[in-house]
Amino acid sequence: MKVIETDLPGCIVVEPQVFGDARGFFFESFNNDKLAGHGLDLKFVQGNVSSSSRGVLRGLHYQWPKPQGKYVSVIEGEVWDVAVDIRRGSPTFGQWTAVVLSAENKRHFWIPEGFAHGFVALSERAVFSYLCTATYDAKADAGIRWDDPALAIDWPVTDPQLSDKDARAPLLADVAVDRLPVYPVSGA
Numbered sequence: 001m002k003v004i005e006t007d008l009p010g011c012i013v014v015e016p017q018v019f020g021d022a023r024g025f026f027f028e029s030f031n032n033d034k035l036a037g038h039g040l041d042l043k044f045v046q047g048n049v050s051s052s053s054r055g056v057l058r059g060l061h062y063q064w065p066k067p068q069g070k071y072v073s074v075i076e077g078e079v080w081d082v083a084v085d086i087r088r089g090s091p092t093f094g095q096w097t098a099v100v101l102s103a104e105n106k107r108h109f110w111i112p113e114g115f116a117h118g119f120v121a122l123s124e125r126a127v128f129s130y131l132c133t134a135t136y137d138a139k140a141d142a143g144i145r146w147d148d149p150a151l152a153i154d155w156p157v158t159d160p161q162l163s164d165k166d167a168r169a170p171l172l173a174d175v176a177v178d179r180l181p182v183y184p185v186s187g188a
């Protein structure tokens with residue numbers, strides 16, 4: 001299991017060791033002991049799967065209060081996945097980092113509590129699978145506009161398919177201050 005730091009402190013990419021044999025392959029998708037050396041001790045309480053067609057963009061989503069850390073991966077197809085630091089008072093507030101996740105590269109991406117998250121499907125179909133450190137709370141569910149100019153996210157698409165909720169999401173600057181995570185986030 002190879003752990004790769006990104007340019008956004010706290011967000012890390014995990015590349016599992018893949019054991020191939022005549023039957024197919026095996027890999028550990030998550031191993032808490034092997035991530036412990038990176039200051040992580042993750043306890044997941046919810047798992048989710050979504051399926052998206054090419055050009056579908058989900059995001060940017062976060063939960064506050066009751067922040068969710070997310071450990072995300074793709075089990076069919078390919079996505080461009082982005083994490084944005086929206087923690088008030090964070091030295092990297094407003095910065096983002098992105099990674100291509102695919103069934104082929106088997107990369108996993110850890111997005112800590114307090115970050116907004118989104119992705120766009122690059123393949124005809126993308127099946128996305130993730131574990132969360134807090135359960136879903138519809139009242140705390142929140143979003144930021146995917147194309148907020150202040151964030152200047154370099155999405156690989158210009159006219160994605162969005163949910164109505166995501167199309168109506170506010171710009172970061174228009175979110176009431178008490179609706180944003182506070183740095184440091186104490187966890188779920």
Ligand SMILES: Cc1cn([C@H]2C[C@H](O)[C@@H](COP(=O)(O)OP(=O)(O)O[C@H]3O[C@@H](C)C(=O)[C@@H](O)[C@H]3O)O2)c(=O)[nH]c1=O
Nearest residue numbers: 048050058059060061062070117118119135136163165
């Ligand atoms: C996220 C979620 C949604 N739902 C329901 C609410 C709604 O009726 C339906 C679809 O919800 P959404 O449109 O919010 O689904 P989606 O746009 O896929 O939301 C997800 O997007 C990615 C980017 C994330 O980071 C996730 O945390 C989550 O916010 O599923 C749950 O019951 N539990 C959940 O945990």
